[in-house]
Amino acid sequence: MKNSIGKLFTQFFDRLHALLPAQIFKYSPVAAAALVTLAGPVVPVAGQVQFQALYSFTGGGDGSNPNAGLVQASDGNLYGTTYNGGTIGVGTVFRITTNGAYTSLYSFSGNVYGGTDGGNPYYGSLVQASDGNLYGTTEEGGTNGDGTVFQITTNGAEAVLYSFTGGNDGRYAFGGLVQASDGNLYGTTGNGGTNGYGTVFRMTINGALTSLYSFTGGNDGGNPLAGLVQASDGNLYGTTFYGGNTNLNGYGYGTVFRITTNGVETVLYSFTGEGDGGNPVAGLVQASDGKLYGTTEYGGTNGYGTIFALLVPIPLYIQLNGQTVVLTWNDPASVFFLQAAPTMDDVFTNIPGATSPYTNPITGSQQFFRLTSTAPPVVINPIGGGPGGPGGHPSALPVPLR
Numbered sequence: 001m002k003n004s005i006g007k008l009f010t011q012f013f014d015r016l017h018a019l020l021p022a023q024i025f026k027y028s029p030v031a032a033a034a035l036v037t038l039a040g041p042v043v044p045v046a047g048q049v050q051f052q053a054l055y056s057f058t059g060g061g062d063g064s065n066p067n068a069g070l071v072q073a074s075d076g077n078l079y080g081t082t083y084n085g086g087t088i089g090v091g092t093v094f095r096i097t098t099n100g101a102y103t104s105l106y107s108f109s110g111n112v113y114g115g116t117d118g119g120n121p122y123y124g125s126l127v128q129a130s131d132g133n134l135y136g137t138t139e140e141g142g143t144n145g146d147g148t149v150f151q152i153t154t155n156g157a158e159a160v161l162y163s164f165t166g167g168n169d170g171r172y173a174f175g176g177l178v179q180a181s182d183g184n185l186y187g188t189t190g191n192g193g194t195n196g197y198g199t200v201f202r203m204t205i206n207g208a209l210t211s212l213y214s215f216t217g218g219n220d221g222g223n224p225l226a227g228l229v230q231a232s233d234g235n236l237y238g239t240t241f242y243g244g245n246t247n248l249n250g251y252g253y254g255t256v257f258r259i260t261t262n263g264v265e266t267v268l269y270s271f272t273g274e275g276d277g278g279n280p281v282a283g284l285v286q287a288s289d290g291k292l293y294g295t296t297e298y299g300g301t302n303g304y305g306t307i308f309a310l311l312v313p314i315p316l317y318i319q320l321n322g323q324t325v326v327l328t329w330n331d332p333a334s335v336f337f338l339q340a341a342p343t344m345d346d347v348f349t350n351i352p353g354a355t356s357p358y359t360n361p362i363t364g365s366q367q368f369f370r371l372t373s374t375a376p377p378v379v380i381n382p383i384g385g386g387p388g389g390p391g392g393h394p395s396a397l398p399v400p401l402r
Contacts, residue, residue: 054100059085062104063092068176069125070096071134075154079105079134081121090119090141093126093134093152105156110141110148117141118148118160123281124176124187124227126152129205135161135185137173146171146192149185149203161207166192169211170199175227175283177203178236182261186212186236188224197222197243200236200259212263217243220267221255226283228259229292231312233330235260237268237292239280244270253278253299256292256310269310273299277306286312290335311335316371321359328357329371336371344368 057064063082070078078096086092086107093106110117118138126134134152142148142163152158164170170189177187185203193199193214200213215222221240228236236259244252244267253273259265271278277296284294292310300306314336317328327338338358339348348370351358360367 052100055096055102057082057085061085061087061092061107062102063094063107068121068123071126071128073128073134073154074132077154079126079128079154081126081136083120083122091121091138093121093136093156093158095154106152106158108138108141110138111145115141115145116143116160116163117158118150118163122174123225124174127177127179127185129179129185130183131205133205135177135179135205137176137187139172139174147173147189149173149177149187149207149209151205161205162203162209164189164192168192168194168199168214169209170201174225178228178230180230180236180261181234184261186228186230186261188227188238190223190225190241198224198240200224200228200238200263200265202261202263212261213259213265215240215243217251218246219244219270220265221257222252225281229284229286231286231292232290233312233314237284237286237312239283239294241279241281245272248272254280254296256280256284256294258312268313271296271299275299275301275306277308284310290331314371316369318369323362324359325362326357326359327369331356331371339370339372341368341370348372 062085064085065083066080067083068081070080072078078098080094082092082094084091088109090111091108092104095103095105108117108119109115110119119141120139121136122139124137126136128134134154136150138148138150140147142160144163144165146164146166148160148164149162150158150160164173169192171192172190173187174190175188177185179185185205187201189199191198195214195216197215197217199211201209201211203209220243222243223241224238225241226239228238230236238257240255240257242251242254244255246252253271255267256269257265257267276299278299280294280296282295284292286292290312292312294308296306296308298305314329314331319326338351338354340351341348342365
């Protein structure tokens with residue numbers, strides 16, 4: 001009896017499948033019953049996931065081993081890179097439509113042994129800048145064999161904008177680029193720089209490169225593998241694979257850092273390699289709650305990496321105005337609270353209902369103000385200096401009120 005029912009379902013769906021496009025669904029005799037209603041039409045199960053393989057690389061001229069993600073350009077198409085493959089095997093740039101029509105736009109010709117063209121684009125996705133062109137990096141190739149920054153049109157016309165020398169300007173740009181609000185492109189190199197532990201650089205879309213910061217491999221971090229993200233405060237944020245607290249193992253478990261567009265670098269958190277994780281490979285993303293989110297390759301409770309959240313500190317501006325003091329801050333996500341205390345060593349308490357700009361009368365005594373978040377900690381806490389510490393990020397400034 002059971003076999004007869006299964007046979008009937010199979011015959012029913014064989015006939016139905018002949019009437020519908022083959023790519024719409026895949027069924028089995030057991031699962032098929034969930035899709036059938038005898039009194040009405042066939043409908044898909046609510047929440048059913050549909051997966052479609054759009055393209056399979058051959059390892060030949062079309063490329064192989066795509067390590068970076070895709071970017072959707074203004075023309076609606078998706079663009080990406082492959083690390084290997086292409087005409088001589090050192091990577092490609094490709095375009096693919098959302099329906100799976102694939103076009104290999106460009107094959108790189110440079111490699112570690114030289115060549116003016118770049119080779120082997122690694123982790124960094126392409127970015128479409130305000131001029132409509134796509135920009136990216138290659139780990140190798142270029143005039144010196146130390147990697148490049150390149151520009152490519154959506155039709156495949158490629159130009160090398162900069163070839164790294166392996167010296168103070170850096171070597172091996174593993175990550176991608178970000179176009180900041182000032183119109184410039186910002187990125188990182190994993191090696192090179194003054195100390196050999198990588199750099200942060202700024203580049204115009206015409207190829208004029210400025211090295212903003214060279215990592216030391218110590219407390220400031222070392223060897224960034226990912227690109228940067230510009231947060232809502234206008235600063236750039238990123239991760240380093242090594243560096244930070246080097247007292248733990250001699251080379252550190254990596255950092256999360258902030259850098260201004262003028263090159264002032266600040267470490268926000270040093271990983272311990274324990275519950276908080278260690279050695280971040282990927283970059284960061286800022287969510288609508290104002291926090292930065294990222295991952296570590298190692299560490300965590302089970303030793304297989306972590307996902308973490310970091311609340312970005314924001315500045316508190318204080319200005320004297322006659323017999324009052326005016327405090328202003330920019331907190332679009334409304335996650336910070338204004339607090340006050342008579343001294344830095346006293347307990348800071350919330351000022352009820354305080355919003356920016358906040359005016360406070362001068363009382364003749366000194367007061368300290370700060371911004372803090374009372375949100376529960378998530379994995380890491382830059383102020384506490386370790387996993388599971390108290391929430392915070394105070395920005396305290398003494399204001400003498402006489």
